[in-house]
Amino acid sequence: MSAARELQGRSAVVTGGTRGIGLAIARALAQAGARVVVTGRDTSAAPTAVEGVQFVQADQGADADWPRVMAAVGDLPGRFDILVLNAGVSPFSPIVATTLPAFRDVMRTNLKGAFLGLKHGVAAMRGHGQGGAIAMVSSIVGKIGVAGVPAYAASKGGVRLMAKAAALELGPEKIRVNSVHPGLIRTRMTEGYDEAAMGPRAPLGRFGDPEEITSGVQFLVSDRGRFVTGTELVVDGGWIVQ
């Protein structure tokens, strides 16, 4: 029987949760019974009307912002054992055109931010000793090459292997860590893309919806994924199969 509220009694943090995939994940976790803190840099984009979801203004890449996030989730009822590190940026910028500050900015948010999330999130999970589940949103660009996005590719490849390193380190504490690899999903990140032209490059013939990432993330962080750690869930309509 599908547990209608399989995340009842749990609390979660979803970074980059004001729109797109992150917001869809936050909604789904809340609908499954979790209390959710979403973070984002943009206060004006805060989701205000989603039941069970609370917004905290925070930059994933800022170490100083994380204690505020952890305090907010610590104040929620329920055991904090779900962390979804989703925040990220993906500027198109070929190698020679990419300045060092621009490169650093992508790495700061996507890779260092994911590290900071692990660091602070794991410390909180250790506080209760009941383990937890962390989903790190990488990309198919963390697995295959794509021209024109060197910084994004480096950051997402880094996230993919950091998840495995974390899984090995944290497994004995029952903290599971997996990476999720979306293909082209209908979000603000892809709104300039021509789906009619590019969709068919995915064997399933279209872009994905944020909800199609959500169901995978929920599988990983729920008890249904209890023996899944250190692995990669690719949700790309078959893009990287060939």
Next chain:
Amino acid sequence: MTRKLEGRTAIVTGATKGIGWETALLFAREGCAVVATGRDAAAGEALVQAIGGEGGRVAFVAHDIRSEADWARVAEAADAFGPLDALVNNAGVFFVKPLAETTEADFDLACEINVEGTFLGVKIAFDAFARGGRSGSVVNVSSLMGQVGFPDAIAYCASKGAITALTKTAALEGAAMAPKVRVNSVHPGVIWTPMITGQFGDDPALAEAFAQDTPLRTIGRPEYVADAILFLASDDSSYVTGAELTVDGGRGAD
């Protein structure tokens, strides 16, 4: 919340024990009519009793997955429930033997059951999806040993690696069908089932040793894998095809 496979029909091979048994039970609980197959008729009858006792819909078909004639009977049994929505190619054979001791007959056995059996299943399922006009899902049970090497399991690794690759080609062909069919593989690590205990013995000390050798420090259970198979068979994975889902407690991460 509606059940994940409400009103659907699925075939689960190798359902008389282990991962297949748990998958058949879970699918039935999720509202699916299950054609459960295997070679052990007595165990098949026990499964029918177990699922029937919970009010689920199930039929057992004695099935050697190497036999096309048997597959035709399995497809008929599915047709009796309704258009096919999912196939779980789970049946397989596992044995440990170093390269030098592996005979041609050993190698053929692993390939005939694990690879040819899976191949025939995909064929039958694609035909059934096309006949029924269904956007079906095939889940092939490969193994962690279909992703990484393992000493003394040359034939098994070869056969499971073949399933991993076969799955990707099938995903591409399935995506070209109308409606589109998804095909994915699941990669269990050490799961404490008769497949493992049959080789190594049902020894709790050994299970504990495997657990300590796994990052999550726990032995795998078949229901853990059944949950992953359900994810791939259901609409939860509607944008997932040609993918590998590893369920190994982190064994393969290093």
